[in-house]
Amino acid sequence: MRTRVAMMFGGKTVEHEVSVISGIQACMAMDTDKYEIIPVYMTKENEMYIGEGVGDIRSYRNIPELLKKSQRVIMINESGRFLLMPYPAKRFGGPKPVEFDVAFPVVHGTNVEDGALQGYLKTVGVPFVGPDVTASAISMDKFITKAVLKEHGIPVLDAEVYTMSDYQEMDSLVDRIEKKFGYPVIIKPVNLGSSVGISVAKNKAELINSLDDAFRYAVRVLAEHAIANLREINCSVLGDENDAIASECEEPLHTKDILSYEDKYVNSGGKGGKNGGSKGTGSKGAGMANLARKIPADLTPEKREEVRDLAVRSFKALGCNGVSRIDFMIDEDTGKLYFNEINPIPGSLSFYLWEPAGVPYTELLDRMIQLAFRRMRIEESITFSFDSNILANANLGGSKGSKR
Numbered sequence: 131m132r133t134r135v136a137m138m139f140g141g142k143t144v145e146h147e148v149s150v151i152s153g154i155q156a157c158m159a160m161d162t163d164k165y166e167i168i169p170v171y172m173t174k175e176n177e178m179y180i181g182e183g184v185g186d187i188r189s190y191r192n193i194p195e196l197l198k199k200s201q202r203v204i205m206i207n208e209s210g211r212f213l214l215m216p217y218p219a220k221r222f223g224g225p226k227p228v229e230f231d232v233a234f235p236v237v238h239g240t241n242v243e244d245g246a247l248q249g250y251l252k253t254v255g256v257p258f259v260g261p262d263v264t265a266s267a268i269s270m271d272k273f274i275t276k277a278v279l280k281e282h283g284i285p286v287l288d289a290e291v292y293t294m295s296d297y298q299e300m301d302s303l304v305d306r307i308e309k310k311f312g313y314p315v316i317i318k319p320v321n322l323g324s325s326v327g328i329s330v331a332k333n334k335a336e337l338i339n340s341l342d343d344a345f346r347y348a349v350r351v352l353a354e355h356a357i358a359n360l361r362e363i364n365c366s367v368l369g370d371e372n373d374a375i376a377s378e379c380e381e382p383l384h385t386k387d388i389l390s391y392e393d394k395y396v397n398s399g400g401k402g403g404k405n406g407g408s409k410g411t412g413s414k415g416a417g418m419a420n421l422a423r424k425i426p427a428d429l430t431p432e433k434r435e436e437v438r439d440l441a442v443r444s445f446k447a448l449g450c451n452g453v454s455r456i457d458f459m460i461d462e463d464t465g466k467l468y469f470n471e472i473n474p475i476p477g478s479l480s481f482y483l484w485e486p487a488g489v490p491y492t493e494l495l496d497r498m499i500q501l502a503f504r505r506m507r508i509e510e511s512i513t514f515s516f517d518s519n520i521l522a523n524a525n526l527g528g529s530k531g532s533k534r
Contacts, residue, residue, distance in 0.1 A: 132166040134230040135499065136205075136214065137185075140172035141247065143239030144326050144347060147190075152478050153236040154187045159481070159491040165499070168230055170214065171200070176241065178203050180214055180228060201225050205233075207255040232502055233258040236475065240321055240348075243475050244270035257506040259498050260452040261474045269448050269474040270321050272352050279469055282447040284440060286469050287459075289354035291320060297345050304337055307353050314356035317341055319348030330356045359462040362470070363427050365437050366455045366480035367445040368494065370501055374445050376438035377483035381427035425486055433460075436467055444469055451505060452498045455480045 137160075139153025140146055150171070157167050169185035170178050173193075181200030183189035189196040203214040213227040233256050237243050245267035251258045261269065268274050276286045290310060296303045307315060317340035319327040327347040331337035344351040366377035429437065441456045455476035459468045479498075481491040489497075 132162075132164060133232065133499070134166045134168060135160070136168045136170050136212075136230040136233045138170045138172060138178075138233055138235045138247070139237060140174070141237050141239075141242035142172075142174050142176045143237070143242050144322065145239035145243075146174055148477055149236060149238045149242070150190055151187070152238065154185060155478055155481075156234070156236050156495060157185050160495055161492050164496065168214070168228060170203075171196075172237070172242070173197070178205065178214070203228070205251075205254055205256060212254075212256050231257075232499060234499065234502075235260055236479065238473075238475060238477060239326075240270070244321055257502055259502040261450045261454070262505070265449040265451065266474050269450065269454070269472045272318060272320050272471055273350075275448065275472060276469075279444055279447055282443065284444055284447065284469050285467065287354045287357075289352050292351050292353065294345070294349050297341065297351070300338065300341070303341065304334060307337060308334070311353055311355045313337075314358060316354055316356040317344045318352045318354075319344050320350040320352050322347055357459055357461045357468075361460040361462050363429070363437055363458045363460060363467075364455055364483070365441040365458070366453060366476065366483040367441050367450070368453050368484070368489070368497060369442075369445070370451045370505065371446050371449045374442050374450075376441045377480065377489075378425055378486040379427040379429060379434055379437050380483055381424040383422040383424065423482075425482065433467070440467065440469065444472060448472060448474075450474055451501055453479050453484075453494065455483070 137153055137157050139149045157169050160167050170180055171184045172178055179197060179200040179202050183196050184200055202217050204217045206213050206215050212230050215227045216225045233251055235247055245263045248263045248266045252263055273289060273291045276289055280286055292303060314330050314332045316330050327344045329340040331340045362382055363379055365379045367374050369375055437458055444456055445454055455473040457470040459470045481494055484494050
């Protein structure tokens with residue numbers, strides 16, 4: 131009997147469209163002899179839909195029409211049976227619930243990748259692929275990630291975080307950033323991916339524009355010194371906090387000081403750039419697989435192993451699970467390597483970094499699902515409650531309670 135996988139994508143996030151592409155890529159790459167795939171589209175209001183057109187990328191040219199032909203569902207746990215239940219329920223007739231065995235979130239950004247969706251799945255009791263609540267939340271907060279990794283001896287750039295109250299005093303904020311970091315300085319939303327809201331400022335006017343842009347997307351914004359002679363190197367990791375392996379390394383190619391959203395998803399036009407495509411992957415050549423890149427990155431054997439070792443150490447320190455992509459920076463003036471950020475559920479699940487390492491996309495997805503089941507078995511062996519007589523003897527001082 132095939133394992134039934136609820137492949138979830140979309141959601142209330144600025145990376146909604148990227149997630150749709152990544153999710154449908156994954157659906158198309160699954161081993162259909164082993165798995166039955168149930169595509170689950172999450173709207174920008176986080177409503178879930180299933181239906182015949184949900185797994186077809188062409189349907190998303192007209193989303194309102196797609197939703198008319200699809201069935202809204204909610205996820206429930208009925209005595210250990212996981213169901214996508216039609217909503218609103220009809221008293222007589224209507225579609226039947228769809229049973230599944232594991233959820234597979236292929237989601238990016240705030241409200242879905244940051245522990246929110248993982249917390250929902252955890253509360254319902256559904257086994258799911260990828261990082262758990264804590265790892266997701268930490269990994270999506272760039273400042274907290276730096277703090278955790280610094281404690282583990284991983285090299286990171288110093289940074290400071292600013293809030294909306296700081297933003298309301300723009301002159302003071304600009305002055306503080308100039309004194310702390312000077313120029314160039316990089317400004318980032320604390321909890322977004324896909325380079326949304328990220329920019330480099332080389333003077334006061336650019337810094338004000340960068341802050342305006344970043345605060346459009348987040349209530350907390352991070353500043354750090356921008357490396358002038360920067361080289362970016364990325365590496366993916368597969369596994370869990372106990373056992374993990376690193377992929378091949380890549381060097382993304384971009385048009386500006388930093389890799390932009392347009393570089394990642396628009397400018398490369400689906401051609402994949404140098405070594406960016408993947409033979410035989412069909413529409414998998416979209417999304418992050420679009421990006422112009424060098425695979426493998428032009429690194430010395432020693433630097434390549436340094437990147438791969440730091441990637442695995444970072445992944446384990448953050449308690450990640452499944453597949454993540456870790457982005458590094460090399461200061462070409464000093465040769466020093468720095469951790470930049472982690473994508474706990476990366477665009478296209480970084481399959482393009484695993485195929486050169488001898489792990490086809492279909493096998494990568496299978497390993498991720500098996501990791502989810504292994505985590506479920508471990509959690510089932512742990513005691514989360516114990517019997518006590520506290521409630522039997524509880525007395526709160528009368529039916530109205532105490533005002534003290």
